[in-house]
Amino acid sequence: MQTLTVDLGERSYPIYTGSGLLERSELLLPYIKGRQVAIVTNETIAPLYLEKIKSLLTSKEVTEVILPDGENFKNLDILNRVFDGLLEARHNRTTTLIALGGGVVGDMTGFAAACYQRGVDFIQVPTTLLSQVDSSVGGKTGVNHALGKNMIGAFHQPNCVVADTLTLNTLPDRELSAGLAEVIKYGLIRDAAFYAWIETNLEGLLARDPALLAEAIHRSCECKAAVVAEDEKESGVRAILNLGHTFGHAIETAMGYGEWLHGEAVAAGMVMAADLSARCGWIDAAEVERLKQLLIRANLPVKAPEGMSADQFKSLMQVDKKVIDGRLRLVLMQKVGWAVVTDEVPSGLLQETLEYFTV
């Protein structure tokens, strides 16, 4: 097992990564203050891991809330089911919510914890690669709105994160690839050596080599924890974690949530961001091609969905959370291993990128 700490003063918390962690009650119990616990999961994960987690919590009063599976259910309506479950079982302010599942379960459970009785504790138990390397860490929680992704939410840090790599054995191939998109992102934004390591080891990662996956998760979490500790509420550098996401969120919203997986939309979005970085003269066109080849090897998309127009992108990108007083801010690459946030991209170059990818 490896332990990382997200350093946020009195809101600091550990991330435990390793194999077989779902057997170990000592990773959960110290982070549960009261006697009530609510496990929030989904229909896919419940049959696989719910009983396992419950067996660690025999000293607690446990309530289960099982949500439908998929990004298209990440909305206020379905969120209300968590509140229904908590109130029917009379959960009070000392309750602890446990998010058992992927990014959707984690985002919704965290947001429910942020809002229930104006804030209760929660724990992340991520079961997908994407949530283990990204969404379970950092305290961003929320739900989608029909007009924009993750538009309703809160910053609410978990008490701890327990990422058991064994759960990845039940993950569909498509979701494994989607998670690798975020792993590749960390290399691109802050760690050129890690990027090269991924290029070397991609086939092993796709074959689910446990040691390679553990290493990829650990290094990704290290990067995320460092960036989050520097800028918890995204007033600055944290935005680089959204490389590819402004384009990607537009794709997800346009296609209907769940049609493209989040990691797939981010993959295509990263190629678009790299393309725009090249048009700005910041990176070589060869680096864009290098990224495309890596994503293709990971079975990820490298262009926008057919049928999306440049105008549709522009309209949806205007509701991005990085827009400030009408000025679109984008995360671009100065080089492999170094991303920056900028609001100085000439609109003509953005237009060129959008047109290139929507022909």
Next chain:
Amino acid sequence: MQTLTVDLGERSYPIYTGSGLLERSELLLPYIKGRQVAIVTNETIAPLYLEKIKSLLTSKEVTEVILPDGENFKNLDILNRVFDGLLEARHNRTTTLIALGGGVVGDMTGFAAACYQRGVDFIQVPTTLLSQVDSSVGGKTGVNHALGKNMIGAFHQPNCVVADTLTLNTLPDRELSAGLAEVIKYGLIRDAAFYAWIETNLEGLLARDPALLAEAIHRSCECKAAVVAEDEKESGVRAILNLGHTFGHAIETAMGYGEWLHGEAVAAGMVMAADLSARCGWIDAAEVERLKQLLIRANLPVKAPEGMSADQFKSLMQVDKKVIDGRLRLVLMQKVGWAVVTDEVPSGLLQETLEYFTV
């Protein structure tokens, strides 16, 4: 005009109270950072004051969101209309929401501001006595759930509060009385001299004497600001602001939101809390009678609604936010002018109070 400051470090903010403040743009504009503003109000208040506020904001891009009027609309479904309005007009993270209305508009707008893009600024412009003395101050925001009042929410402090006493001229008598219930509460919990002042001046307050109302609002806000500054997130003393509310919330939930006004339920709840305080031997029975007489003069209820049972109270009170690990905590009176939070009320005495009021 009088100015009070709620002292919360970097989240400190002013409360302006006085007559004619809705004419004064200098009370709003310094608290609006970006160029986008969304005024959230309801169908009753919009025809009265919306244009007036808009005329102060000609330098801004203003979006209006008009909600239906009433506590029964304070839920997640109606909250989503605020997000609809914000997203349709492409509001970004630098937007400022203005809550123009009573407690329901203030609670919902504040919660929308807490959640929109994980948190934007907001300003309270309360137009009812209840919201001017209580709900607009202190940063408690939220919505109701069918199973419990204010169960979904956040602590989110406004940038400023502008309470124009002229708006009380359009307030229905019943709502004026409901607001007086919270004014009386401040005397009961922390200020015996203010309580006696209210007894002396009640008829003048009911007749809307401007100087008396201004004094009542100012002293109420002084009390609330001091308690909130001491305990922003209600880990201790802040709970005394909920004198009568545990019983009152049970009444509101049992009757259906909006049937009894919040202040009416709090009035009956305060009598029940006083009765229980007397049964505990903390105050004289004569003080309970004194409170009842004052509330009756203010045209407020002093007993539970017909048809509610002791069991119904007990069940609904178990979801109160002051319950900790199954132990009900209540706000009771040690004397007039001094309330405390206690979890040591013998359940037999609580039972006696509930039975006495539900015969």
